[in-house]
Amino acid sequence: MQLKYVGAKPSVSAKGVSFDQTKPDRYTFLHAAIELLEALERTEVKERIADLRDMEVKIYKSNELMDFVKKYCKNMDLIFGSREEKTKALVDKYTLRVKNNATITEDERRAWLGNIDIMRDYYLQYITNESAYACILNVLADKIHELHINEIIFTLGNNYALVFSHLLPVLTDHRPPYDAEIIMERVDGTTVGKLDMHRPAPLDI
Helix, strand or coil: EEECCCEEEECCCCCCEEEECCCCCCCCCCHHHHHHHHHHHHCCCCCCCCEECCCCCCCCCCCHHHHHHHCCCCCHHHHHCHHHHHHHHHHHHHHHHCCCCCCCCCCHHHHHHHHHCCCCCHHHHHHHHHHHHHHHHHHHHHHHHHHHEEEEEEECCCCHHHHHHHHHHHHHHHHCCCCCCEEEEEEEEEEEEECCCCEEEEHHH
């Protein structure tokens, strides 16, 4: 298993393959998520605020990213063991949809099914990257809870804001859950982002 960029989620038809840019490869954000996690490991939390504005930008290679995923994701087998199964389920869903499509010709059907089969390895890598990113987001949520952080201040750029936006639903589902939001503010003449955790949302009993 490896981590590598493959691009946006493919959309396959009888005419070929296009890519849905609204569903980017999660590999794009994995780098920034690991940067933020590593920065939290090194940053002193003062009055429940983690200021990451001075964090050093890192450039990691694919194998280094995998090393970090192995470091933080203790249940690697559980997380990635089902990627083949998930890929098969996805391909089966697309295949069944094409087979049941009564509006296309048999030639179009064969071409469409062939294009789905060609993209099988692409789907596998896309799902692998997605699983790694989901794991790191959950570790980020756990780290925020562990360090009793109420607010994270971060610079804009390098996909940091997007990573935190993806983290919001993870924090909502966390135990305990957090009612979090992202705020943009001017600080010392510069616009910065803030992840405001407020208080943990009450647990449903």
